[in-house]
Amino acid sequence: MRTYGVALLTSVGLFIASCAAPMPGSDVGGRVLSRSPATVIVPIQATREDAMDALAVGTLFIEGRCLRLGQTSSRSYLVIWPATAEFRTIGDSQRLVNRESGDSFRLGDRVAVAGGEVPESRISKLNLTTAVPSDCRGPYWLAGQFRHPST
Numbered sequence: 275m276r277t278y279g280v281a282l283l284t285s286v287g288l289f290i291a292s293c294a295a296p297m298p299g300s301d302v303g304g305r306v307l308s309r310s311p312a313t314v315i316v317p318i319q320a321t322r323e324d325a326m327d328a329l330a331v332g333t334l335f336i337e338g339r340c341l342r343l344g345q346t347s348s349r350s351y352l353v354i355w356p357a358t359a360e361f362r363t364i365g366d367s368q369r370l371v372n373r374e375s376g377d378s379f380r381l382g383d384r385v386a387v388a389g390g391e392v393p394e395s396r397i398s399k400l401n402l403t404t405a406v407p408s409d410c411r412g413p414y415w416l417a418g419q420f421r422h423p424s425t
Contacts, residue, residue, distance in 0.1 A: 313339055314336060314339055314340070314341055314361060315339050315404060315406070315407060315410050316341045316355060316359070316361040316370070316404065317352070317354045317355065317402050317403075317404050317405075317406050317410075318354075318355045318356070318357065318359050318360075318361075318402065318404065319354060319356055319357050319400060319401065319402060319403075320357060320401040320402060320403050321357060321401050326388075326389055326390030326416070326418070327388065327390070328388070328389065328390045328391075329386060329387070329388055330343060330351060330353075330386075330387045330389070331384060331386045331387075331423050332344040332350065332351070332384065332385065332387075333345065333382060333383065333384055333385075334370060334379055334380070334381050334382065334383055334385055335350075335381060335382065336381060337350070338409055339409070339410075340352055340409070340410035341353070341370070343385060351391070351412075351413055351414060352406065352411065352413070352414050352415070353387060353389075353414075353415045353417050354392070354397070354400060354402065354406075354414060354415065354416045354417060355370070355417050355420070356417050356418060356419070356420070358372055358373050358374040358375075359371070359372060359373070359417075359420070360373055364378065367380050367381070368380070368381060370385070370420075372419075372420055372421070374419075375421060377420075377421055377422055379422075383422075384422075385420055385421075385422070385423070386420065386421050386422065386423040386424075387415060387417045387418075387419075387420040388417065388418040388419045389415055389416045389417040389418045390415070390416060391413055391414065391415055391416075392414050392416045393412075393414075394412050394414065396414075396416075397412075400416075
């Protein structure tokens with residue numbers, strides 16, 4: 275009987291401790307710690323679109339359920355990533371991977387993205403692997419290549 279009591283107390287203690295710790299996907303201090311790749315909206319072009327030649331450099335972060343690029347949520351882009359992009363879990367973190375170059379980016383990493391800003395009216399005409407829901411607001415950046423920024 276004593277063994278069951280110790281096991282029960284240990285289980286209750288672990289349960290209470292786990293309730294106090296931030297859960298994956300939680301927002302702590304305005305930053306999302308991590309999220310299941312299935313719940314993050316990452317629009318990817320099914321086919322390669324003609325991209326513009328401008329360059330956006332910013333930090334990857336999640337706002338709501340949308341992967342964004344920028345400095346703050348007040349000035350950031352919802353990027354329409356090229357067909358070479360993939361968002362997946364590697365180890366214990368989510369990563370944006372460029373399958374063409376092998377470059378990999380975590381949340382909080384800076385990324386240089388070639389392309390240009392496009393109006394919302396053009397988004398519905400693109401061939402995407404994932405539709406852009408209304409809660410993933412613009413402005414929108416149609417991406418060509420993406421890489422680590424030069425230092």
